[in-house]
Structures are given as structure tokens and as C-alpha cells.
Amino acid sequence: MASIKLLLANDKVEGIRYYEAYRKHGGYASLEKALKSYTPDEVTEEVKKSGLRGRGGAGFPTGMKWSFLAKPEGIPRYLVCNADESEPGTFKDRYLMEYIPHLLVEGMIISSYALGANTSYIYIRGEYAWIVEILEQAIAEAKANGWLGKNILGKGFDHEIYVQRGAGAYICGEETALLESLEGKRGNPRIKPPFPAVKGLWGCPTVVNNVETIAAVVPIINNGGEEYAKIGVGRSTGTKLLSACGNINKPGIYEIDMTISVEEFIFSDEYCGGIPNGKRLKACIPGGSSVPILPANLLLKTAKGDTRYMNYESL
Ligand SMILES: Cc1cc2nc3c(=O)[nH]c(=O)nc-3n(C[C@H](O)[C@H](O)[C@H](O)COP(=O)(O)O)c2cc1C
Structure with missing residues (x-):
């Protein structure tokens, strides 16, 4: 069991950074399944069943965090991917984004569908400058192939992803400082409560999740939450x-x-x-x-x- 591969199953496949190879190796099947077979709440339910806990450090249960998201009528909600990864000695998020960027893009779209977010952001550590281009290319490829934009798969769900580069401050990995920085301000942490789930980006309900957490949603939907929970x-x-x-x-x-x-x-x-x-x-x-x-x-x-x-x- 120890060598099971869900995120790195295809990381050594030639060209996996690009849409064609990613799709050929099962990419976007999970998003297709989510949109065609599940309601947004059912996606959240699968994530809850999986037992997935945040991979950004604190280990908070992801499905529970999603279910806390406030859903007032007429106010946008956001998903923000925390790609700040400034902790010395860590480079797992960098690896995922650099080599399998579509896994993050696919996970972002599925997660945003579950949360009812039409816009999401990847806030990336300033020093990861070269990865911004890689992510933007993956986003453009996903859009060209109908996985982003208006009325995705004819299911009435619209979505766009934007990449924002930080200026290289460790504290901007903390989710509320990250949101301040994303809004163009100095990255000072906010006093909580209110939590981002109620008042996050631009004062709207927001979920902040780590890169690996969001990527893990892809195999969870592919294999089912219960199967995922059997591992570990x-x-x-x-x-x-x-x-x-x-x-x-x-x-x-x-x-x-x-x-x-x-x-x-x-x-x-x-x-x-x-x-x-x-x-x-x-x-x-x-x-x-x-x-x-x-x-x-x-x-x-x-x-x-x-x-x-x-x-x-x-x-
Ligand atoms: C000082 C500080 C730095 C942090 N840096 C990061 C970081 O670089 N990346 C990250 O994902 N989470 C970081 N976190 C945790 C985030 O605040 C937040 O809990 C996390 O992004 C939530 O995602 P998850 O639930 O998917 O783990 C940091 C927290 C603190 C207090």
C-alpha cells in the first residue's frame, strides 16, 4: 500500500504538463464525472466521505470547511488556492504545479463547482515566477478545450481562474494575509472572526485551500470518497x-x-x-x-x- 500513487501516477509521462498528454492519461475525466453525475452538494459530500484534511499545514477537514461556506443570495463566492509555499525545505506544491499543472486546474474547477464559485484565484509565491507561465498556459489550454468559460459542458456552470503572483513575503501564506495581498494591500493578517468562509476576498465568502488539497479532489471524485478513505x-x-x-x-x-x-x-x-x-x-x-x-x-x-x-x- 505504501507506494500507492494518486497525485503522482503520471508525473513522469512525457508531455504531461500539456493538455494533450494529460487528457490522454485520464485527465478531466473527474471534472466530467463531477459535472455530469453530481450536484455541487454531492461533490462536497464525496470530499467529506474521503476524510481529506488540508495539506497546507493545519490539517482541517476539507469537506467540513467547504460546508461552512456562507451562501447568501446574489453575493459571489471565491475559491483561492494557496500556492505561497514559503516554508523553508518544502517544495511539493511547486512540483505539482510545475510538472502536472492540469491536475491543479482540474481540481480548481471541480472544487469551485462544489462551492458555487464562478471565479477562483491561484495566489502563488513570488519566487515561483516561471510557474506562473506554466499555470497560465494550462488554464488557456483548459479554456480552449471547453473546461473553463461559460456554461461548461452545457451544465450551466461558468468558471474562470486567475493567477496572482505574490511579492515574496512568508506571512502571505497565512490565509487572511494572503487575501489582503490578493486585494492589493500590504499582507497583514486579519483578525478572526469573521473567518474567510463568511467574509473573505473582497468581503465575500471564500474558501482558501492548499495546492495539494485541491489536486487531491481529482482522484477523490474519480475513485469515490469511500475508496480514498480506505487508504492511510x-x-x-x-x-x-x-x-x-x-x-x-x-x-x-x-x-x-x-x-x-x-x-x-x-x-x-x-x-x-x-x-x-x-x-x-x-x-x-x-x-x-x-x-x-x-x-x-x-x-x-x-x-x-x-x-x-x-x-x-x-x-
Ligand atoms: C505563518 C503561516 C504561513 C502559512 N503558509 C502557508 C503556505 O505557504 N501554504 C499553505 O497552503 N498554507 C499556509 N498556511 C496555512 C493557511 O493559513 C491555511 O490554513 C491553508 O492555506 C488552508 O488550506 P488547507 O485547508 O487546504 O490546508 C500558513 C499559515 C500560517 C499561520
Whole structure:
């Protein structure tokens, strides 16, 4: 189970960055299914069943967050994708956007359909300048093929996606500072409440989700929420992308199911492949560098048999 691939199933396929290859490998089938077979509330229900939790750090249940979105008549709602990824040592969102941009675009459209949002934004870290072009090309391709614009698939749903580049401030990853910045102001966090679900972008109901969270909606709709929830353990369902860097043999991006231990992740050849020259592990940082350092005595299997797993509860 540990090597199951939902987000990175096709990342090595030649040309997957472009519409033709993405579509040939099953791309946009999930969006088609969502629009043809589900009402917006049913899409939210599938996401709830999947147990998906936000991949931006706090791990808040995504379906629940969506169901909190206020829906007053005549006021627009927005989906905002948090692509600020400024935490030192993390680069999973960058990888997804750079190599499989259509996965994010497809996830944005499905999620926006569920939320009743006709406009969505990808707020991207300023230093990821070259990815803006990649995303804009993917958006243009999706539009040229009828997945964006007016009356998508004749289902009466209109949608447009815009990419906005930040100016390179770490705090703009915090969702309310991000919204201030997106509105063209200095990126100072807002006092909560009100939460963005009630008063977000331009004072309208808004959902802010991480890149990986939104991308995960694609396999959830493709396979069904219940199937997704069978992967992983406890309340850590589905797969998770990990950016691995530092003094390891195989730095890179890995997709795991959340049943593997930290020790297995660092030492197994399938993942990081251990430490160069067989050196002893002293510690690791099991998240971005805002996360406390996890010393070896707390993560290696102890005499008591305690194991630290790569999931929300254990870490
Ligand atoms: C200082 C700070 C920086 C943050 N940076 C990011 C970030 O770069 N990317 C991100 O997705 N979430 C970041 N977050 C979390 C967001 O505020 C928000 O919880 C998240 O985007 C929600 O998406 P999710 O539910 O899909 O995880 C940050 C939070 C704080 C407090």
C-alpha cells in the first residue's frame, strides 16, 4: 500500500504538463464525472466521505470547511488556492504545479463547482515566477478545450481562474494575509472572526485551500470518497506528498500513504535511501522548518517498540 500513487501516477509521462498528454492519461475525466453525475452538494459530500484534511499545514477537514461556506443570495463566492509555499525545505506544491499543472486546474474547477464559485484565484509565491507561465498556459489550454468559460459542458456552470503572483513575503501564506495581498494591500493578517468562509476576498465568502488539497479532489471524485478513505490510517486518509531534502541519499518528492514510519521513509530505498556514507541519524524536521526538530531517540523504533509514523496524529 505504501507506494500507492494518486497525485503522482503520471508525473513522469512525457508531455504531461500539456493538455494533450494529460487528457490522454485520464485527465478531466473527474471534472466530467463531477459535472455530469453530481450536484455541487454531492461533490462536497464525496470530499467529506474521503476524510481529506488540508495539506497546507493545519490539517482541517476539507469537506467540513467547504460546508461552512456562507451562501447568501446574489453575493459571489471565491475559491483561492494557496500556492505561497514559503516554508523553508518544502517544495511539493511547486512540483505539482510545475510538472502536472492540469491536475491543479482540474481540481480548481471541480472544487469551485462544489462551492458555487464562478471565479477562483491561484495566489502563488513570488519566487515561483516561471510557474506562473506554466499555470497560465494550462488554464488557456483548459479554456480552449471547453473546461473553463461559460456554461461548461452545457451544465450551466461558468468558471474562470486567475493567477496572482505574490511579492515574496512568508506571512502571505497565512490565509487572511494572503487575501489582503490578493486585494492589493500590504499582507497583514486579519483578525478572526469573521473567518474567510463568511467574509473573505473582497468581503465575500471564500474558501482558501492548499495546492495539494485541491489536486487531491481529482482522484477523490474519480475513485469515490469511500475508496480514498480506505487508504492511510485513522483520520490520516489518502496519500500525502512529502518534499525530502537535506543529508539524505535521494532527495525529492514522494507520495506516501500515511501508514509508513518516519524511519522507513528516511532509510528505505523506495524513499530517501538513508544517509550518505552510512552516517548515524541525529534528527529530522518532519515538516517545514516551523516544525520542531524531531531527535533520533523520538523517531527510531525504541526498545518499547514505539514507532513514529508519517501521519497527522503520530507527528
Ligand atoms: C505563518 C503561516 C504561513 C502559512 N503558509 C502557508 C503556505 O505557504 N501554504 C499553505 O497552503 N498554507 C499556509 N498556511 C496555512 C493557511 O493559513 C491555511 O490554513 C491553508 O492555506 C488552508 O488550506 P488547507 O485547508 O487546504 O490546508 C500558513 C499559515 C500560517 C499561520
